[in-house]
Amino acid sequence: MTSRVMLVSPAISGALREARFDDGCPLDATGAARARSAAGSLPAADRMLASPTVRCRETASALGLDATAVAALAGLDVGRWRGRTLAELGADEPQAVAEWLADPAAAPHGGESVHRLCARVGVWLEEAARLPGRTLAVVEPEVVRAATVRVLGAPESAFWRIDVAPLVATEFSGRAGRWNVRLGSALGPAERSPG
Template identity: 50%
Template sequence: MALRVTFVAAARSTPLLAERFEDDRLLDQAGWDEVQRVAPALVPLAAAELRYCSPSPRSRTTGDALGYTPLAQLALRDCDMGRWRGLTLGEAMAREPEAVDGWLADPRSAPHGGESLLAFVARVGGWLDTRPLEDGGRIVAVAEPSVIRAALVYALKAPPSTYWNIDVRPLATTTVTGWAGRWNLRLEGALPQAAP
């Protein structure tokens, strides 16, 4: 019995270099344009038996724009960044360079007062492992890129440092198949590329 979970990265709400921790902004015009451009390839995922999303505005809006009508899942929220919430990485580095260095180097640390990388990966992995298992069951989840990176680290049982080496572009899809404790990454055909 295998489950198929396809993650769809939320469309953009800001230029990539201006990404903020726990960003609550809606889609910007570039994000809407990207959704329209790739919708023909992504709309068929609405046939999934279960449709979820991160609770962020851009994840919910992306899912709705694609016709998924997803159910927001608290476990798929972005990493709790404590006092760094709303900051860019550069802004956090300017304020607390040693704390940011420590956070990037140690997956157990949470100098911002929020959630450590290990806790974040475990939370997202716990959500993945508790999905209802039906043979051939399909799930689609629109999520923040950070959530998808965490899911992949968990699913592949990769070292936590791998999280920093996974690039998830807006509207990219990633599929894992399997069941609790036994996940495989599934790479499929190419979709039209979203603008960088």
């Protein structure tokens, strides 16, 4: 049985635009409009899921998906850093930021480490691999990074070297525990048939 998982990153929000750790802010007007214009551009899916964040749920809705929020697909819990920018943290806690970026097991913010995120997403992927058909999920960029690291068998230090733009689909397909990855298909306006 071939498993298919498509992960879609959320549209732009104020936090994403400001390079601020997610603090529950909604999509901005541009992000919502872009997601609405891409509605209908995704393939049919047997399961539609979303990270429980506001921007992922709003993106799924704007894309016309009736997605169920799944805790296992939550973004990285950055603890007390929530709502702050990396620039602010670099000025206030340079040692903690350096440790966090260098060591996947570090969690100086009191939240979840990159290592734990990769493990959590890896478990979810193993479960998704046992389901027939296609799973489509709108997830935070760090969930896409964690899934990519896992399926490629890359070291967790590679997590920070993967860029995930807004409204991009990353596809995983495979069987017998071996995955293939198709990176970075930008979502655009759905093609409408004439008439």
